[in-house]
Amino acid sequence: MRAPLIAVLLIFIGFFFFPYFYNTAVGQLGASLPELQKPLGEQCIEDPNWMSENHMVLLKDWRDNVIRKGIRTYISDTYGTEYNISTYTCFECHTSKAEFCDKCHAYTGVKPNCWDCHVYPELLEQYK
Amino acid sequence: MSFLGTLVGVVIPYVAAFIFVVGVLYRVFQWSKCAVPFNITTTSGQQYSLPWLNRTFMDRFDSPYTGWETAVRMLMEVFLFRSLWKNVRYELPGQTAVSTKWLWLFGLMFHWSLLTVLIRHFRFFLEPVPWFVTAITRLDGFIEVHLSWFQPHVVNIMVTGLLLLIALLYLLIRRIAFPKERTFSLPSDYIALFLLLGVVVTGLLMRYVIPVNVTEVKMLAQGLLAFNPPSNLDLHWLFMLHLLFVSTLLAYFPFSKLMHSAGIFFSPTRNMPNNPRAKRHINPWNYPVKGVDWDEFYENFKDDLDELENMGYVVKPEEV
Numbered sequence: 001m002r003a004p005l006i007a008v009l010l011i012f013i014g015f016f017f018f019p020y021f022y023n024t025a026v027g028q029l030g031a032s033l034p035e036l037q038k039p040l041g042e043q044c045i046e047d048p049n050w051m052s053e054n055h056m057v058l059l060k061d062w063r064d065n066v067i068r069k070g071i072r073t074y075i076s077d078t079y080g081t082e083y084n085i086s087t088y089t090c091f092e093c094h095t096s097k098a099e100f101c102d103k104c105h106a107y108t109g110v111k112p113n114c115w116d117c118h119v120y121p122e123l124l125e126q127y128k
Numbered sequence: 129m130s131f132l133g134t135l136v137g138v139v140i141p142y143v144a145a146f147i148f149v150v151g152v153l154y155r156v157f158q159w160s161k162c163a164v165p166f167n168i169t170t171t172s173g174q175q176y177s178l179p180w181l182n183r184t185f186m187d188r189f190d191s192p193y194t195g196w197e198t199a200v201r202m203l204m205e206v207f208l209f210r211s212l213w214k215n216v217r218y219e220l221p222g223q224t225a226v227s228t229k230w231l232w233l234f235g236l237m238f239h240w241s242l243l244t245v246l247i248r249h250f251r252f253f254l255e256p257v258p259w260f261v262t263a264i265t266r267l268d269g270f271i272e273v274h275l276s277w278f279q280p281h282v283v284n285i286m287v288t289g290l291l292l293l294i295a296l297l298y299l300l301i302r303r304i305a306f307p308k309e310r311t312f313s314l315p316s317d318y319i320a321l322f323l324l325l326g327v328v329v330t331g332l333l334m335r336y337v338i339p340v341n342v343t344e345v346k347m348l349a350q351g352l353l354a355f356n357p358p359s360n361l362d363l364h365w366l367f368m369l370h371l372l373f374v375s376t377l378l379a380y381f382p383f384s385k386l387m388h389s390a391g392i393f394f395s396p397t398r399n400m401p402n403n404p405r406a407k408r409h410i411n412p413w414n415y416p417v418k419g420v421d422w423d424e425f426y427e428n429f430k431d432d433l434d435e436l437e438n439m440g441y442v443v444k445p446e447e448v
Contacts, residue, residue: 003399005159008390008393026255028256
């Protein structure tokens with residue numbers, strides 16, 4: 001029974017061990033979280049750890065507040081500071097999409113649809 | 129990481145993966161060494177015999193004659209569950225066989241969804257994430273939602289994840305509610321379903337109800353792949369539970385009916401061509417038979433044979 005054995009081994013190696021071979025071939029075996037660009041400002045609008053896990057929730061909240069409710073100000077839960085709700089507020093410190101946003105998104109295979117409509121720092125730089 | 133975190137996040141997955149790999153390879157090699165005494169192909173079409181006997185196009189695959197026809201039938205079995213498509217239920221009052229395709233439908237739904245979900249999980253194991261994983265994820269999540277009363281982090285509903293749950297629930301309810309299926313269900317049937325349900329439910333909870341930090345999940349997966357697991361992770365309990373279910377399933381896999389995934393390829397009823405008339409199938413269990421030639425036979429029964437010959441019978445066979 002040679003043929004089924006070969007078929008099963010091919011599937012087994014091709015599927016179960018594929019990540020190992022792929023990562024080794026690409027040279028990224030055991031790649032840890034990529035280094036992010038250091039933001040310019042002193043502190044983020046909320047706790048950085050909270051932001052790294054929940055920025056998408058905050059951004060959707062901002063979108064709804066501005067577009068649906070017309071609220072343009074945001075008061076930080078952590079620091080009590082007032083911020084203008086806009087992506088430009090983010091851009092003041094995070095000056096690059098490629099060096100900041102894309103790093104983690106590429107790492108976890110997430111493709112957010114923010115940039116389908118919104119402008120990002122590199123594009124602003126280009127048309128200044 | 130805490131002791132429990134190291135145990136569930138690192139030790140148990142390694143042990144489970146080891147059992148899985150060694151167990152599957154062991155069983156597969158055992159199967160490949162099994163003798164096949166007879167050609168027992170199942171057929172449901174006209175066999176290839178004489179040139180004037182007409183065969184339809186599908187007869188070639190329902191009763192395969194060549195190697196590639198057998199391979200095509202096997203692929204149709206693996207990808208389309210063709211034999212389940214022919215599933216019938218015998219109705220007593222009318223004494224008729226009624227076609228029931230529910231098992232085919234939900235079985236197919238389950239297996240294809242599982243494959244898609246597994247490929248989507250490659251985003252945790254592959255670095256960089258290749259295009260086909262992203263493409264499948266986007267296709268899978270083509271339903272976009274925004275519900276203010278529900279989890280705000282949810283953007284895309286992953287169809288296959290929910291189909292997986294629906295199909296598994298059907299497969300479970302089928303065994304519990306249908307009298308015949310209830311009778312022939314064994315504990316091992318339920319264990320496989322419960323383990324898979326555990327994996328699916330914890331996975332869906334992570335996506336829709338209790339979000340976890342995916343970067344840490346990926347860092348753990350990458351560390352495990354490189355045999356250099358990170359020690360500074362703060363993994364969510366729900367992810368730990370998910371991982372524990374997956375590890376249990378992996379470790380249980382080689383000993384269970386889940387081995388049908390490899391066993392289908394070793395089914396003699398499926399992987400042999402239906403050509404016993406054209407090609408003799410030799411039973412490997414046959415002991416060597418030593419023949420007896422005429423001279424030896426004559427020596428053994430000399431007196432009786434001579435007597436018969438004297439009575440006028442032809443005793444010596446014609447020379448061939």
